[in-house]
Amino acid sequence: xxxxxxxxxxxxxxxxxxxxxxxxxxxxxxxxxxxxxxxxxxxxxxxxxxxxxxxxxxxxxxxxxxxxxxxxxxxxxxxxxxxxxxxxxxxxxxxxxxxxxxxxxxxxxxxxxxxxxxxxxxxxxxxxxxxxxxxxxxxxxxxxxxxxxxxxxxxxxxxxxxxxxxxxxxxxxxxxxxxxxxxxxxxxxxxxxxxxxxxxxxxxxxxxxxxxxxxxxxxxxxxxxxxxxxxxxxxxxxxxxxxxxxxxxxxxxxxxxxxxxxxxxxxxxxxxxxxxxxxxxxxxxxxxxxxxxxxxxxxxxxxxxxxxxxxxxxxxxxxxxxxxxxxxxxxxxxxxxxxxxxxxxxxxxxxxxxxxxxx
Amino acid sequence: xxxxxxxxxxxxxxxxxxxxxxxxxxxxxxxxxxxxxxxxxxxxxxxxxxxxxxxxxxxxxxxxxxxxxxxxxxxxxxxxxxxxxxxxxxxxxxxxxxxxxxxxxxxxxxxxxxxxxxxxxxxxxxxxxxxxxxxxxxxxxxxxxxxxxxxxxxxxxxxxxxxxxxxxxxxxxxxxxxxxxxxxxxxxxxxxxxxxxxxxxxxxxxxxxxxxxxxxxxxxxxxxxxxxxxxxxxxxxxxxxxxxxxxxxxxxxxxxxxxxxxxxxxxxx
Numbered sequence: 001x002x003x004x005x006x007x008x009x010x011x012x013x014x015x016x017x018x019x020x021x022x023x024x025x026x027x028x029x030x031x032x033x034x035x036x037x038x039x040x041x042x043x044x045x046x047x048x049x050x051x052x053x054x055x056x057x058x059x060x061x062x063x064x065x066x067x068x069x070x071x072x073x074x075x076x077x078x079x080x081x082x083x084x085x086x087x088x089x090x091x092x093x094x095x096x097x098x099x100x101x102x103x104x105x106x107x108x109x110x111x112x113x114x115x116x117x118x119x120x121x122x123x124x125x126x127x128x129x130x131x132x133x134x135x136x137x138x139x140x141x142x143x144x145x146x147x148x149x150x151x152x153x154x155x156x157x158x159x160x161x162x163x164x165x166x167x168x169x170x171x172x173x174x175x176x177x178x179x180x181x182x183x184x185x186x187x188x189x190x191x192x193x194x195x196x197x198x199x200x201x202x203x204x205x206x207x208x209x210x211x212x213x214x215x216x217x218x219x220x221x222x223x224x225x226x227x228x229x230x231x232x233x234x235x236x237x238x239x240x241x242x243x244x245x246x247x248x249x250x251x252x253x254x255x256x257x258x259x260x261x262x263x264x265x266x267x268x269x270x271x272x273x274x275x276x277x278x279x280x281x282x283x284x285x286x287x288x289x290x291x292x293x294x295x296x297x298x299x300x301x302x303x304x305x306x307x308x309x310x311x312x313x314x315x316x317x318x319x320x321x322x323x324x325x326x327x328x329x330x331x332x333x334x335x336x337x338x339x340x341x342x343x344x345x346x347x348x349x350x351x352x353x354x355x356x357x358x359x
Numbered sequence: 360x361x362x363x364x365x366x367x368x369x370x371x372x373x374x375x376x377x378x379x380x381x382x383x384x385x386x387x388x389x390x391x392x393x394x395x396x397x398x399x400x401x402x403x404x405x406x407x408x409x410x411x412x413x414x415x416x417x418x419x420x421x422x423x424x425x426x427x428x429x430x431x432x433x434x435x436x437x438x439x440x441x442x443x444x445x446x447x448x449x450x451x452x453x454x455x456x457x458x459x460x461x462x463x464x465x466x467x468x469x470x471x472x473x474x475x476x477x478x479x480x481x482x483x484x485x486x487x488x489x490x491x492x493x494x495x496x497x498x499x500x501x502x503x504x505x506x507x508x509x510x511x512x513x514x515x516x517x518x519x520x521x522x523x524x525x526x527x528x529x530x531x532x533x534x535x536x537x538x539x540x541x542x543x544x545x546x547x548x549x550x551x552x553x554x555x556x557x558x559x560x561x562x563x564x565x566x567x568x569x570x571x572x573x574x575x576x577x578x579x580x581x582x583x584x585x586x587x588x589x590x591x592x593x594x595x596x597x598x599x600x601x602x603x604x605x606x607x608x609x610x611x612x613x614x615x616x617x618x619x620x621x622x623x624x625x626x627x628x
Contacts, residue, residue: 015453015492104449242460246447248412253514254436254464299450 019297019307026293026310030086033317037085038078040321042329045070045078081211084219085317088211088279089289091226091271093312094233096286097293097304101240102264103162103173107349109287110272113162113177116283117184118154119147119269119276120207124191126277127206128199141221148225148273154180155265209280209335211320222274229271233305236260236267240301282319282335284342285312291349362423362524363387363557364439369408369418371401371581378404379415380581386557388524391549393572394561395592397602400578402561403444406530409559410441423523436464437519439526440511444534444561446504448495454506455491458482461513477516478509484547485509486540500535508532508544518555525556532560533567545571569593569616577601589616 038050045053052064053074092110099108110116126146161176188207195203239260242250247257275282293307316334319341323332364386371379379401386392394402407413409420411427420427423438430438440461448457458481462474469477482488485505490498495506515525527548533541541564549571552558562568568575569589577585577592579601585592593616598606605621 238463238466241452241456242463244447244449244452245457245460246443246449249441249443249446251412251432252410252436252439252441253460254433256432294450299452300456 015298019300019303022293022297023303023307023310026307026314030310030314030317033314033321034082034086037082037317037321038074041073041078041324043070043073045074050074076215080214080216080219081320082317083223084211084214084278085320086313087219087223087226088275088282089285089313089316090309091229091275091312092282092285092316093289093308093310094230094305095268095272096288096312097290097301097308098233098236098240098264099268099286100290101243101301102261104243104246105173106291106353107287108173109284110268111281111283111286112174114154114158114180114184115151115268115272116276116281117181117188118157119151119273120281121154121184121187121191122150122273123147123206123277124188124203125150127203128191128195141225144222144225144274144277147277148270151273151276152266152269154184155269159261159265206280207335208333209282209338210323210331210333211279211316212331214278218278222278225274226271229267229274230309232263232267232270236263237301237305240305241299244299280333280335282316283339284346285315285319285338287349288342288345289315291345361387362522364409364420364422364526364559366405366409366420367418369405369415369420371404371408371413371415373404378581379408381418382578382581382583384409384576384583384586386526386559388555388557389552390573391545391552391558391560391571392574392576393568394559394576394578395563395565395568396578396584400601401581402578403530405578406528406559406561410439410528411435422526433464436514437468438515438523439528440514441528442508442511442530442532444530446507448503451494451496453491454487454493454495454498455482457495457506458487458509458513461510464514473517477513480516481509481512484512484543486543501537501540504532504535505540505544512547512551515551515556525551527551527556527558529558529560531563533562533564541567565593565598565618566616569618593618 035047035050039045039047048064049066049070052062053066053071055062056066095110095115096108099110099113100106102108123143123146126143130142158173158176158180161179162173192200192203239250239255242253242255243257243260245253251257289312290304290308293304293311297303297307315338319337320334323334323337326332326337366382366384369379369382370377382405384392384405394405396402404413408415411420422430422435427435455478458478459474461481462469462477465474479488482491485508487502487506487509490502490506495503498506511527515527518525529548532544532548536544545560545567548558548560560572572589574587575589575592576583577597584601585597593608595606595608598604598608598618606618609617611617
């Protein structure tokens with residue numbers, strides 16, 4: 001008898017090799033999408049000029065004439081947008097994967113379980129009521145932190161309602177998310193009622209989700225908070241595999257389940273809250289990205305988390321590109337694009353699970 | 360304090376019903392202890408108390424000389440493995456990946472060689488090596504159960520230190536297995552006990568309990584009815600009283616206790 005365990009030595013395990021390949025492929029696809037996003041737009045900047053301008057900043061001057069106008073558009077408008085897209089997409093993808101592991105349920109998503117809605121309340125509250133706050137509160141992190149705090153409250157609410165006797169069942173979870181989302185919608189409605197005309201327009205566009213118009217000054221605090229939540233998720237990644245065995249079995253394998261639970265909710269609220277503060281709600285990325293990567297490379301979270309980050313970033317950068325060119329020279333809110341593409345995906349997923357459940 | 364697992368004066372009340380009533384039980388290193396009893400006797404509840412899943416209303420559990428609750432989660436996992444009655448698996452991991460999860464508590468302590476040795480050994484012992492690359496969700500019920508058995512074996516594959524006995528808790532480990540694998544799994548449990556581990560198994564098959572356990576604990580109505588070697592616990596009188604089944608008890612030619620139950624066929628006579 002051939003010992004199958006020998007064939008599976010970690011170094012030449014075909015699945016691990018495939019996962020490395022998928023990660024490399026996603027990274028390359030993301031790089032290509034970023035270059036495309038820098039190139040295409042109201043002003044077409046040739047690929048050569050994009051690369052030359054980037055290298056020039058790094059001190060390497062190519063014999064390519066980049067006009068000052070192109071340079072300004074690239075560094076002032078396109079790159080911040082792409083950077084924000086990467087950060088937000090990555091955090092949505094990772095948060096979705098982490099929530100699905102925590103709830104032991106593949107339909108969990110920051111949008112569906114109310115984090116995004118809660119964060120939206122916090123950010124909108126800041127837009128409408130922030131001017132009434134004392135001056136010392138107006139620092140770079142104020143709005144992301146308001147979004148984070150409100151997102152945290154909403155997530156904890158859904159978690160507490162949706163967890164009946166140590167397990168979360170799908171119906172209870174989605175219903176709890178529905179309830180919290182209804183509440184956040186009501187609060188958003190009230191804030192809209194309070195807002196001035198100028199606030200209203202900012203508010204509406206922001207609610208639909210968009211990466212446009214952000215400046216580096218606004219982006220870096222958000223990217224910092226996203227980075228912090230990403231570090232937290234990286235720390236948690238091994239534990240998520242154990243949760244697939246159930247909370248009690250995970251605890252018997254030495255996992256401090258309660259800490260993992262709290263840290264996951266905290267990191268989700270931090271990353272998604274900060275993202276929502278700047279871009280509004282970008283739906284379905286957190287649901288779709290982990291599913292796509294699991295279909296390709298299996299459920300191990302040491303693979304699923306980084307791959308979901310790359311996939312989420314790729315989806316958001318591509319969706320934003322699509323949003324800019326679909327109705328050019330005007331542009332669609334990116335949340336409209338992701339939801340328009342994500343909703344059919346969600347329906348397909350539900351039907352597939354239904355088929356699996358009924359033999 | 361002594362090595363192994365001890366529970367003193369355990370009482371559990373749930374839904375207004377007393378499920379366990381001042382139960383004392385000890386599992387010594389080197390021994391297999393079987394917990395038997397009719398449905399609703401409190402066997403699984405007792406195992407949950409012993410594993411720390413359930414906090415009893417009174418009494419306390421000590422593991423290797425210290426109260427169970429005072430060990431950290433990781434320290435606990437290094438010494439003790441628990442096989443649940445119905446293991447769960449939410450994602451479609453491969454069989455080998457599931458067994459590797461059993462090595463989680465050893466991260467940073469064991470070498471990769473020790474880890475793969477434990478995983479390979481556990482998969483060999485449970486005959487799951489040939490299923491290594493299969494998606495776990497495509498396995499049969501028995502294959503799935505053996506995979507989880509391999510996972511808990513991998514968790515406590517080798518002794519941690521001389522003064523800390525390994526402890527293995529099994530909740531109906533043979534329920535979904537064929538005849539061969541029932542014996543294979545329990546003889547592996549015996550082998551681990553012979554290496555100095557304390558094994559506690561909830562069993563329904565009394566003949567298997569008689570064949571593999573050093574001590575048998577008969578539980579009924581949340582109380583311990585008898586505790587001791589199979590020959591003392593399994594009497595025709597007790598089987599009739601606790602299980603409401605008539606039987607004969609004899610020693611076979613190898614000295615093993617054999618129970619033969621009488622079918623319920625009085626109407627045919």
